Amino acid sequence: LAVTAAGIHNPLVVSLGLSALAGLFTFQAIPVVSGVFVAHGRAGKDLLKVGTPVIPESMGAIAGVIYIIAMFLFIPVPFVKWFRESSFALGDGDLVFPHNKFAQVLGGLLALMSMLFLGFADDVLDIRWRVKIWLPLIASMPLLMVYCVTYGGTDVVVPIPLRPLFDGKLVHLGIFYYAFMAALAIFSTNAINILAGVNGVEAGQSLVIALSIAANDVLQLFRNPSRAEAHLTSLYFVLPFIGVTIGFLAHNWYPARAFPGDTYCYFAGMIFAVVGILGNFSKTVLLFMLPQIFNFVYSCPQLFHIVDCPRHRMPSLDPKTGLLNPTSFLIPASPSLPARLIIRIFSATGLLRITKRDPKTRAPLAANNLTLMNLLLVRIGPMREQNLALAVVVVQAACSALAFVVRYGLVRWVYDV
Ligand code: UD1
């Protein structure tokens, strides 16, 4: 096992230790700072509890800051070998300090810190959707720049079935590859933020995605030693995130005593974009985000205002039964043609249930909001909040299992591996 060579193992052990500490600190810090956050208005109502108690919001800021501290302490660790040799000169050879790798770590951290700041700004200022959707684009700029100067490759391998359409095995995407990476950052951040609103669901899904990325990294370390550096860098970024997410989730799981805020959602999404871009495995990261892709595509008619989109699309609590029910959007008396088409197609495929009809004309007046969680409630029936959060986590884990089958099994049909 080439990767077990001396020098590679140690930073990983340090990273694991720091990640555990970061998790522990997050777990301890949240109850301590909660009161301060509430006193300064950083709080939200828990809408799915009787009496809507006030819960400290934007706790992603605490998880994020502790993550950044752990990463800052970790910065020198993978480079200790070169500190000992004091070989910082530019040039070729093993002894020369790996400026490229160093720039990647710093670029990744810069992107994460920008996202943390912009996420917190959004929580405080409640930035409009049409503006805030672009914040991750700004935060991903340092990352794209570092990718350009350190790696720069924009060739992608054409899948076997599509090869007759192209000249060779590789296609040069150029600027479009950068557009794809920027789109990945915009998608992953916003996608976590819209699969939200039930205790534990934002951190729960992020934990499963992060664990899947880490498992894939470890697998790749053994299967593909030539790419070991990229997957080690990914592990260095993702392990402390797993730590702080577990520390936060302990307070965020039902009944929540802390809310993530957009700060956490954006931060989590940016972690996935950073490792996908720096490690050059963004397609695999997207495979681990199948529920988010589904939830986003399914949400599109509401996000693009083809049908009505209420401020909150989360399920609602029936105080009599203690169960969550799907919520609905209103259908106008004469919907537009695209709206009518979507309602018809979605109803026919079981993706939409009309929840209210005109008693006389039978015309549809309301239908369930187009989110994965509402769909689960429509298909399975009303359930308790903690069970719905668990259902999302189970769906996420099942999709990860499927992603591993596709990545390591079915891939033979599409790429020559
Ligand atoms: C996104 C969703 C919105 C969803 C909201 C829930 C879209 C387009 N937007 O909006 O439909 O309702 O997230 O986070 O899909 N909250 C709870 N329990 C929780 C978590 C959150 O009641 O477990 C409530 C709290 O009142 C909290 C608020 O949701 O203050 C946070 O909402 P916010 O993050 O501001 O909503 P958006 O991200 O704008």
Ligand code: MG
């Ligand atoms: Mg949010």
